[in-house]
Every structure is written in C-alpha cells, then in structure tokens.
Amino acid sequence: MELLVNIILxxxxxxxxxxxxxxxxxxVERAGVLNLGVEGMMVMGAVAGxxxxxxxxxxxxxxxxxxxxxxxxxxxxxxxxxxxxxxxxASGLALTIFGLGLSALxxxxxxxxxxPALPRIEIPLLADIPFLGPLLFNHEPMFYLSIALLLxxxxxxxxxxxxxxxKAVGENHDAAHxxxxxxxxxxxxxxxxxxxxxxxxxxxxxIARTPLWSEDMTAGRGWIALAIVVFAGWRPxxxxxxxxxxxxxxxxxLHVQGLGVAIPSQYLSMLPYLVTxxxxxxxxxxxxxxALRAPGSLGRTFHAQG
Amino acid sequence: MxxxxxxxxxxxxxxxxxxxxxMILTILVGMVLFTILGKDPVQTVAVIFLSPFSxxxxxxxxxxxxxxLILIAIGLSxxxxxxIWNIGAExxxxxxxxxxxxxxxxxxxxxxxxxxxxxxxxGIAAGMAWAAIPAFLRTRFGANxxxxxxxxxxxxxxLLSAMVTGPLRDPDGFNFPESRLFEGSAxxxxxxxxxxxxxxxxxxxxxxxxxxxxxxxxxxxFQIRLLGEAPRAARFAGFxxxxxxxxxxxxxxxxxxxxxxxxxxxxxGQLVPGLPVGYGFTAIIVAFLGRLNPLGIIIAGFVMAxxxxxxxxxxxxxxxxxxxxxxxxxxxxxxxxxxxVLSTYRIRPRPxxxxxx
Numbered sequence: 001m002e003l004l005v006n007i008i009l010x011x012x013x014x015x016x017x018x019x020x021x022x023x024x025x026x027x028v029e030r031a032g033v034l035n036l037g038v039e040g041m042m043v044m045g046a047v048a049g050x051x052x053x054x055x056x057x058x059x060x061x062x063x064x065x066x067x068x069x070x071x072x073x074x075x076x077x078x079x080x081x082x083x084x085x086x087x088x089x090a091s092g093l094a095l096t097i098f099g100l101g102l103s104a105l106x107x108x109x110x111x112x113x114x115x116p117a118l119p120r121i122e123i124p125l126l127a128d129i130p131f132l133g134p135l136l137f138n139h140e141p142m143f144y145l146s147i148a149l150l151l152x153x154x155x156x157x158x159x160x161x162x163x164x165x166x167k168a169v170g171e172n173h174d175a176a177h178x179x180x181x182x183x184x185x186x187x188x189x190x191x192x193x194x195x196x197x198x199x200x201x202x203x204x205x206x207i208a209r210t211p212l213w214s215e216d217m218t219a220g221r222g223w224i225a226l227a228i229v230v231f232a233g234w235r236p237x238x239x240x241x242x243x244x245x246x247x248x249x250x251x252x253x254l255h256v257q258g259l260g261v262a263i264p265s266q267y268l269s270m271l272p273y274l275v276t277x278x279x280x281x282x283x284x285x286x287x288x289x290x291a292l293r294a295p296g297s298l299g300r301t302f303h304a305q306g
Numbered sequence: 307m308x309x310x311x312x313x314x315x316x317x318x319x320x321x322x323x324x325x326x327x328x329m330i331l332t333i334l335v336g337m338v339l340f341t342i343l344g345k346d347p348v349q350t351v352a353v354i355f356l357s358p359f360s361x362x363x364x365x366x367x368x369x370x371x372x373x374x375l376i377l378i379a380i381g382l383s384x385x386x387x388x389x390i391w392n393i394g395a396e397x398x399x400x401x402x403x404x405x406x407x408x409x410x411x412x413x414x415x416x417x418x419x420x421x422x423x424x425x426x427x428x429g430i431a432a433g434m435a436w437a438a439i440p441a442f443l444r445t446r447f448g449a450n451x452x453x454x455x456x457x458x459x460x461x462x463x464x465l466l467s468a469m470v471t472g473p474l475r476d477p478d479g480f481n482f483p484e485s486r487l488f489e490g491s492a493x494x495x496x497x498x499x500x501x502x503x504x505x506x507x508x509x510x511x512x513x514x515x516x517x518x519x520x521x522x523x524x525x526x527x528f529q530i531r532l533l534g535e536a537p538r539a540a541r542f543a544g545f546x547x548x549x550x551x552x553x554x555x556x557x558x559x560x561x562x563x564x565x566x567x568x569x570x571x572x573x574x575g576q577l578v579p580g581l582p583v584g585y586g587f588t589a590i591i592v593a594f595l596g597r598l599n600p601l602g603i604i605i606a607g608f609v610m611a612x613x614x615x616x617x618x619x620x621x622x623x624x625x626x627x628x629x630x631x632x633x634x635x636x637x638x639x640x641x642x643x644x645x646x647v648l649s650t651y652r653i654r655p656r657p658x659x660x661x662x663x
Binding site for chain 2: 036076079080084085086087089090091093094097098099100101102104108215219220223226227264266267269270273274276277280281284285303
C-alpha cells in the first residue's frame with residue numbers, strides 16, 4: 001500500500017510541471033498561436049524562480065518571478081509573431097534556443113547553490129485519511145496551484161464570454177477581426193498567460209521538486225507539454241489525463257531502475273520520449289477526430305488588411 | 307502611426323540586408339549585455355570577432371566549426387523551404403556518428419582504403435534511417451514531424467551514452483564512458499597538416515553546390531519551393547506532398563548523419579557521450595541566416611563559426627561565461643526573424659494603426 005502511494009505520489013510530482021506548461025500552451029493554441037518555445041519559457045521560469053528565491057529567501061517571490069520571466073519570454077514571442085509577423089515555428093525555436101542560453105548565463109553563478117525546498121501544506125484532518133490523505137491533501141502549494149489553474153482554464157474556455165471570443169479568434173482570425181475583436185491583443189494576452197504558466201512549470205522543478213539549478217534542467221519537458229496539448233485534443237480535462245500519463249511513465253521508469261533490472265538505465269530513460277512519439281502517432285492516426293478539434297487558425301500569421 | 311503593406315514579391319535587397327542588420331543589432335545588444343556583466347564592451351566584441359582571424363590555426367578552426375554547421379543547414383534548408391520542420395538534426399547527427407563510428411571500431415586496427423568510404427555510407431544511411439522515422443510517422447499517420455524528430459534527439463543521445471558505456475566502451479579505457487580512439491584508415495584525412503580542418507569541408511561545399519543545382523535546375527527543387535510557397539497550388543499540380551516530405555527528411559537526415567560521422571572521426575577522434583554539442587540546433591540558425599540559400603548558408607556557417615570561436619576566446623581572455631555564445635546565437639535568430647518583416651512588407655505611415663490592430 002505504501003509503495004503504491006509512493007508511486008502515485010511520484011507520478012503527481014512528475015506530472016505537475018507538465019500540467020502547468022500544457023495548461024498554458026493549450027490556451028495559447030486555442031487562440032490560434034503555435035508557440036513552440038515552451039521549453040525556453042520553462043527553463044527561464046526555472047532559473048528565475050531559483051534565483052529570486054535564493055536572493056530574497058521567499059518562495060512566493062520566486063514563484064511570482066518565474067511567472068513573470070515566462071510571461072516576458074512569451075511577450076517577446078508575441079512581438080515577433082503578432083507585431084512583426086514572423087513565422088511562428090521559427091520564432092518558437094528561436095525562443096527555446098535563446099531561453100536555454102540566457103538561463104545558462106543567468107544561472108552560471110548559482111549551480112551548486114542550494115535553497116530550502118518549498119514546504120508542503122498538510123491540510124488538517126483530511127491529510128490523515130488513509131491512502132487518499134497523503135495523495136491529495138499533503139502537497140506543495142504549487143501542486144494545488146496547478147490543479148486550480150487547470151480548473152480556472154477549463155471554466156474560462158467553456159463558461160465565459162471572453163473564453164468564447166478567444167476560441168473564435170483561434171478558429172478564424174479573419175472572421176473574428178471582421179466582427180470587431182482585437183485579434184492581436186487577445187493573442188498577446190493568451191501568450192502571456194501561456195508563458196507565465198510555463199514559467200511556473202519550470203519553477204516547480206527548480207524550487208519544489210529538486211531545489212537546485214542546473215543547465216537544461218527542463219530536459220525536454222516543454223516539448224512533451226506540446227505533445228500533451230495535441231494528445232488532449234485542445235481540451236483542459238484531457239490535458240490533466242495526458243500530464244499524469246506522462247508523469248506516470250517517467251516515474252515508472254525510475255522505479256524499474258530502482259528495482260535493479262538488468263537493463264542499462266539509458267534505455268529506461270528513453271521511455272518518456274518514446275511514449276510521447278507513440279501517443280502522438282496514436283492520436284494523429286485518427287485524422288477525422290483531430291481535424292475537428294485543432295483550432296482553425298493554428299499557426300497561421302494574422303495580418304489585418306486595410 | 308504606421309501600417310504594414312504586403313509586398314507582391316519579397317524585396318531582394320531587404321532579403322540580403324536583413325542578416326547584416328540583424329548581426330549589427332545583435333552586436334549592439336551584446337555590448338549592453340557585456341557591460342551588464344562588467345566587461346569592456348568594445349574590447350569584448352573585438353576579442354570575439356578578431357581573435358578567430360589571428361593566425362592560420364584559428365582560421366583552420368573556423369573551417370572545423372563551419373563544416374558540420376554548413377552540412378546540416380544545407381539539408382535543413384530544403385525542408386524549411388517546403389514547410390517541413392526537421393528540428394531533430396542533432397539526433398541524426400548523433401546516430402550518424404554512432405553508426406559510422408561503430409563501423410570503424412568493428413574494423414579496428416585494419417588499414418584499408420575502403421574503410422573510410424564505408425563509414426561515410428553507414429553514417430549517411432544511419433542519419434537517413436533516423437530521419438525516416440518522423441518521415442514515416444508524418445506521411446503514414448500525420449504525426450507532427452517537429453515533435454517526433456525532437457523527441458528522437460533525446461533518444462539518440464541516450465543511445466550513444468548506452469553504447470559507449472556498454473558494447474563500444476574502450477576495453478583498455480579504465481571503464482571511462484568512451485570508445486577507443488579512431489586510428490589510421492578510420493580518421494578523417496586533413497586538409498592541412500598541423501590543423502584539425504579535414505576534407506569534410508569539401509563535402510560540405512559539394513553538398514551546397516548540389517543543393518543549389520537542385521533548387522534552381524531540378525523539378526524536385528521546384529516542387530519543394532512550390533510546396534512551401536503555395537501548398538494548395540502544389541496539391542492541385544498533382545504531385546504528392548508525401549514524396550517531398552520523404553525527400554527533405556531523408557536528405558537532411560543523411561547530411562546530418564555525415565556531419566556527425568565527420569565530427570567523431572575528425573576533431574573529436576572517438577565516441578564520447580558529449581559528442582553532440584548542439585550543432586544540429588545551431589544549424590537551424592545558420593539555415594535562416596543564410597536565407598535558406600546554399601551560398602548564403604556557407605557564409606552564415608562561417609559567421610556562426612566565428613561566434614563559437616570568438617565566444618571561446620572571450621571565455622578565456624575576458625572570463626565570460628560560455629553561455630554567452632548561445633545567448634548571442636538566439637538573439638541573432640530573433641533579430642533576423644523580426645527584421646524579415648522588412649522584406650515581406652512595406653512599412654507605410656497611417657493614422658490609427660494601433661486602434662485597428
């Protein structure tokens with residue numbers, strides 16, 4: 001029983017950064033923008049969260065700093081793609097290359113530095129429930145935040161007028177523009193939200209999961225988050241399932257390594273990436289379903305005529 | 307205030323002026339960055355841009371760095387023109403090095419003229435095979451080639467690490483995770499004795515020439531350009547998008563594999579886990595900086611090689627962190643993409659731009 005709790009807990013920890021980033025990117029893509037720079041925004045969030053926490057001694061300041069760093073990176077992408085009308089795929093790659101470089105530069109004085117890990121919040125009474133208690137009611141505040149932001153995103157996209165407008169912009173930006181919606185402004189807001197969440201995902205890695213900074217510590221999670229959005233069919237509820245599925249694969253791989261199976265660890269470490277490919281194929285192989293869900297203007301440049 | 311008006315044809319002058327402008331902007335922002343880091347900005351820029359030209363050895367090192375960048379970028383540029391995004395060249399590079407290097411190790415100690423050509427063929431084939439995975443999954447199942455090719459970078463790096471700690475480990479190497487050193491027939495012939503510049507550079511020039519002929523003179527080149535510029539028309543014209551996808555991914559994978567093999571058997575001299583140092587990603591910048599044009603890519607490859615070598619020199623003589631090079635390269639790509647607005651659009655004054663946007 002305790003092993004099972006530990007495995008599920010590990011899965012939740014591994015899934016949380018993915019969930020943050022995927023929730024953010026989902027909103028961005030629903031607004032019709034393909035930001036491939038999630039990895040760069042995440043790693044900037046990780047380094048900013050770590051540095052601010054280390055310098056100020058406050059985890060909260062670190063978390064806010066990470067969200068701001070991720071948001072600033074996203075707005076840089078927004079400037080490129082929405083104002084200067086640059087290609088979104090190329091700009092997203094540029095954002096990742098730039099973010100990996102800048103984070104390494106900013107963090108170069110901080111490797112080997114340690115900060116106190118984000119403390120857990122044990123919810124009184126509820127945390128004592130056998131099995132469910134430790135799983136649901138004894139986590140870092142960022143875990144609860146990831147779930148809260150997912151619920152907020154789901155509510156926003158399906159229940160609010162603003163969410164409806166955002167989806168309209170993503171489905172057909174020319175039509176949305178024609179009826180008077182501010183396409184560029186809406187997309188910049190969506191991008192900032194996506195960047196802030198990617199930053200939080202990075203900060204979860206550097207101040208909660210392992211309170212350390214190391215270069216490239218996101219290790220491809222930003223790209224996996226992009227795959228999760230496709231897996232989720234651009235719907236928040238399924239993003240939760242996707243993130244936990246990928247978290248599960250990561251943790252399973254660690255547990256198998258821990259059991260001392262006679263497979264070199266490198267092969268097991270490949271699993272999350274291979275599963276990502278397998279899932280992408282499985283989802284994409286059903287073209288009718290996917291075509292129905294992908295936002296119509298995804299990745300296309302919007303240029304208002306006249 | 308201003309508005310953007312689409313040009314009927316991209317401006318040829320701007321197309322070639324933007325890389326220069328982007329370079330200047332990058333240097334200016336770089337100088338601000340150096341000042342923040344407490345270095346003399348003018349001196350730092352001078353070190354970065356002059357030291358690679360200081361003597362013959364440094365010049366030859368420029369060729370060493372530019373060779374893989376040009377080879378990979380030539381392949382990538384074909385796909386980028388067609389809107390096919392192979393961003394996993396780093397993985398194809400790694401697999402090419404691994405397979406070609408394993409071939410060399412299999413014939414360890416043997417002196418034979420056929421060994422090097424065989425290694426080249428294996429390196430190319432392995433890079434192609436690695437790129438065939440995203441090509442197959444894209445054309446057969448519609449899986450996004452960006453994500454698939456990128457995931458395979460991590461898989462390739464882990465595979466290399468598994469191999470050099472396992473079957474390919476140097477038996478006399480005290481358990482270090484590295485292969486034997488390549489010897490004799492299995493090392494790249496040098497262009498110039500006493501340097502590390504090897505004949506792979508000639509292969510890179512040949513690849514650039516072939517790409518130039520392909521794009522300008524061959525129907526496949528026409529199909530690539532058409533698919534990128536007018537995908538709907540390309541479909542009406544009746545040729546298969548999937549064939550172009552296969553072609554672009556196989557060519558770029560093969561060239562990246564070859565670049566990997568060159569790197570392993572040339573400058574590095576053995577298989578080590580740290581062999582992939584990011585050339586596959588930097589080559590993306592090279593391809594754009596060179597305007598997806600073969601001649602441009604050769605120039606851009608050298609410009610990027612200067613930033614690598616100059617960055618290393620600044621690291622030593624100015625105590626700059628080595629991450630500065632990556633920041634520099636990222637900034638350059640940003641400015642380049644942003645400035646491209648000048649070549650595809652005209653900027654015209656108009657009242658109330660911000661309201662309408």
